Amino acid sequence: MTDESQASKAAKGASDSQETSLVEAGKVSQWLTENGFDHEILEADHQGVEVLKVDREFLLPFATALFAYGFNCLQCQAAYDVGPGADLVSTYHLIKIADDVTRSEEVRIKVSVPRDDARVPSVYWIWKGADWQERESYDMYGIVYEGHPNLKRILMPEDWVGFPLRKDYISPDFYELQDAH
Amino acid sequence: MAVKKGDVVRVVREKLDDSLEAEASDRRWPSYIFETKGEVLDTKGDYMLVQFGHVPTPSFWLRSDQLEAFE
Numbered sequence: 624m625t626d627e628s629q630a631s632k633a634a635k636g637a638s639d640s641q642e643t644s645l646v647e648a649g650k651v652s653q654w655l656t657e658n659g660f661d662h663e664i665l666e667a668d669h670q671g672v673e674v675l676k677v678d679r680e681f682l683l684p685f686a687t688a689l690f691a692y693g694f695n696c697l698q699c700q701a702a703y704d705v706g707p708g709a710d711l712v713s714t715y716h717l718i719k720i721a722d723d724v725t726r727s728e729e730v731r732i733k734v735s736v737p738r739d740d741a742r743v744p745s746v747y748w749i750w751k752g753a754d755w756q757e758r759e760s761y762d763m764y765g766i767v768y769e770g771h772p773n774l775k776r777i778l779m780p781e782d783w784v785g786f787p788l789r790k791d792y793i794s795p796d797f798y799e800l801q802d803a804h
Numbered sequence: 805m806a807v808k809k810g811d812v813v814r815v816v817r818e819k820l821d822d823s824l825e826a827e828a829s830d831r832r833w834p835s836y837i838f839e840t841k842g843e844v845l846d847t848k849g850d851y852m853l854v855q856f857g858h859v860p861t862p863s864f865w866l867r868s869d870q871l872e873a874f875e
Contacts, residue, residue, distance in 0.1 A: 707851040707865035708824065739824055765828070784830035791825040791866060795834045796859040 649673035651730045654692060660685050665733065672716075674731045682734055683744050689717060690749050694730065696720045697750035702760035707790045710735040711764050713743045715753075736766065738789070745771035763788035807852060811844045812874045815854075819870040836861070841874050 646664045648656065651673050655662060662685065663676040677685045694717035702713045715732040734743050745768035747753045757768040758777040765786035768774055776783060785792055807813055815837040820826055840858035847853070852871060855863035 706848065708849075708867070739827060784832075786828050789828035791828045791864055792862075793829040793833065793837060793864050794861040795830060796836050796861055797834070 649730075651675070651689070651692070651728075655685070655688065658688065660688050668731070672729045672731055674733060676733045676735065679734050679736055679743050682732075682746070683749075685732070686715070686746050686749050689730065689732075693719045693721075693728070697746065697752045697756075698729075700746070700753050700756035700760065702764045702766055704738075704764060704788065704790050705735075709738070711738050711741050711766055711789075712736075713760060713766055715746065738765075741766045742769055743767070744769050745774075747771050762786070765789065807844060807868050807871050807873065809844050809847050809852075812841045813844060813852075813854060813871040814838055814840075814842060814874045815866065816870055816872050820866070823867070823870065825866055825870065834859075834861075842871075844871070 665674040699716040842854040
């Protein structure tokens with residue numbers, strides 16, 4: 624608790640120096656900047672949730688720092704395709720779960736990867752809830768989560784070829800339905 | 805010839821094979837993309853959204869040079 628209050632005091636100091644940036648840095652972003660975790664600030668969403676963009680090389684140290692900062696729950700992991708020929712994005716929505724909290728703190732991280740080299744380190748070893756969600760993102764978009772203990776398709780048949788939610792996915796006009804196993 | 809919105813097109817196999825777009829799909833291409841008529845529904849930059857009405861498959865985006873007019 625004392626750590627947090629110190630961090631927020633220091634964050635106020637940082638906000639004065641960052642007023643020139645296009646999007647104002649939020650509380651979490653300021654804390655990360657102070658501790659040397661480089662990132663890009665994206666526009667907050669309609670509910671005012673901070674959205675931060677980080678390179679895949681730094682996702683693991685970045686996520687570990689957020690976990691240490693108190694984000695103990697990965698509420699949602701998802702992915703999307705920005706457009707044909709453009710990047711694939713893996714997103715992580717984090718919240719702090721604690722007793723007697725009416726509205727928990729939230730933050731969202733985005734990692735952009737080129738579609739011909741879609742690799743992102745897995746956050747499974749930080750938040751176990753990433754397990755099936757990363758498998759789904761892999762199944763639909765072909766993003767390879769490196770370090771995931773069991774990265775195989777979860778919705779499509781195991782021997783399916785292709786990633787159905789990519790914008791340039793060409794669907795076969797015939798396939799045999801298989802027995803689930 | 806430039807492909808534009810509303811045109812009837814087919815896919816050019818040589819341009820699709822080994823392209824960035826081919827990575828999303830099974831490269832044993834279904835025949836409908838070469839043999840039936842596709843309609844360009846939308847364009848975005850160099851990319852076109854094509855729908856093949858002959859089969860009940862979802863439409864997809866390809867680069868304009870991967871498409872040619874259906875004759």
